[in-house]
Amino acid sequence: MLKRIIKTSVGSFIAATGLDRRSFGAPRLIVLMYHRVLPFDEIAKPTVQPGMAISTAAFKSQLEALRKHHELVHLSDWMTQAQSGAPLPKSAIAVTFDDGWADNYQHAYPLLARYQVPATLFLATDYISTNDWFWPERLARVIAKGWPDMRRHPAFTWIEKLLPPDADSGRLSRTDIHCMISAAKSHGDTELRRRIELAERTAGIGRPQTRALLTWDETRNMTTSGLVELGSHTRTHQRLDATLSHSSLEHEVVGSSNQIVKETGVKPVLFCYPNGNRSDDAEAVVRRHYSGACTTVRGCNTRNTDPFRIARIGIHQGMGTSTALFRFHLSCLNRQESVRE
Numbered sequence: 093m094l095k096r097i098i099k100t101s102v103g104s105f106i107a108a109t110g111l112d113r114r115s116f117g118a119p120r121l122i123v124l125m126y127h128r129v130l131p132f133d134e135i136a137k138p139t140v141q142p143g144m145a146i147s148t149a150a151f152k153s154q155l156e157a158l159r160k161h162h163e164l165v166h167l168s169d170w171m172t173q174a175q176s177g178a179p180l181p182k183s184a185i186a187v188t189f190d191d192g193w194a195d196n197y198q199h200a201y202p203l204l205a206r207y208q209v210p211a212t213l214f215l216a217t218d219y220i221s222t223n224d225w226f227w228p229e230r231l232a233r234v235i236a237k238g239w240p241d242m243r244r245h246p247a248f249t250w251i252e253k254l255l256p257p258d259a260d261s262g263r264l265s266r267t268d269i270h271c272m273i274s275a276a277k278s279h280g281d282t283e284l285r286r287r288i289e290l291a292e293r294t295a296g297i298g299r300p301q302t303r304a305l306l307t308w309d310e311t312r313n314m315t316t317s318g319l320v321e322l323g324s325h326t327r328t329h330q331r332l333d334a335t336l337s338h339s340s341l342e343h344e345v346v347g348s349s350n351q352i353v354k355e356t357g358v359k360p361v362l363f364c365y366p367n368g369n370r371s372d373d374a375e376a377v378v379r380r381h382y383s384g385a386c387t388t389v390r391g392c393n394t395r396n397t398d399p400f401r402i403a404r405i406g407i408h409q410g411m412g413t414s415t416a417l418f419r420f421h422l423s424c425l426n427r428q429e430s431v432r433e
């Protein structure tokens with residue numbers, strides 16, 4: 093709470109002085125990382141991870157502030173200019189969205205269009221135009237629906253082990269579920285999908301039926317406006333760590349690009365590492381097939397930033413939604429923190 097009060101005060105000072113849009117050294121680029129934009133009453137659902145969503149109202153006021161005070165660019169345009177040695181705006185901002193959530197079209201895109209804010213959407217391409225959910229949301233759903241009745245069942249033993257030590261195991265909070273998702277990351281993605289599938293079957297709740305991700309038609313509607321560009325986020329949102337074989341890396345990194353070309357006719361030039369995981373081999377494959385890549389490392393970028401290690405600033409409801417706080421985050425004053433979302 094104290095931290096937030098300090099940040100808000102600094103943010104108000106920044107807003108009054110315009111410090112967030114001044115650059116005292118080399119031209120800089122701030123890349124904002126969004127995931128989901130949802131009506132306020134949908135954000136608190138157990139299947140919406142804290143740290144992944146912002147309300148439509150907060151997003152709208154952020155776009156208003158961005159449009160009023162900043163030079164808004166497509167990430168790929170800024171990178172092309174940076175690499176060619178062309179002059180750069182003193183303080184540019186690029187908006188990005190990870191994963192390809194359906195709400196990006198339903199709630200974010202109308203606002204992007206209204207304020208003419210360019211954006212880059214990173215798609216986990218196997219999920220587009222399907223009813224599949226990513227494993228963290230499936231796990232959250234299994235826990236929310238199967239708890240506490242199923243917790244002693246063998247198919248739930250591994251889930252029981254994810255419980256935070258201070259949780260009330262009879263009644264889990266949304267924060268507990270989020271902690272359990274973080275703890276589950278010690279298992280590999282394929283193993284997690286297998287275990288969750290078994291838990292879903294055992295609990296008789298089946299796989300999710302409602303569509304959570306975009307369709308290709310929605311995606312094309314956004315790109316034809318010229319306001320939205322697409323990037324790759326692998327095919328299955330696979331974390332690209334050192335356990336992955338070379339053929340799996342190629343499948344995820346090159347396969348997703350091929351799917352975007354097949355569906356839209358445009359080859360993506362940008363990549364984004366799921367969960368921020370990036371082995372040396374993965375980075376080598378990405379460097380061969382793209383012009384740049386986004387990480388989840390928090391920070392600002394300059395012309396000298398490695399284009400395959402673009403830093404970003406994650407924005408979500410939990411950070412607070414006042415314009416002062418937002419402008420505090422844009423000032424890059426707390427750039428040392430790193431995030432993995």
Ligand SMILES: [Zn+2]
Pocket residue numbers: 190191325329366367433
């Ligand atoms: Zn992602």
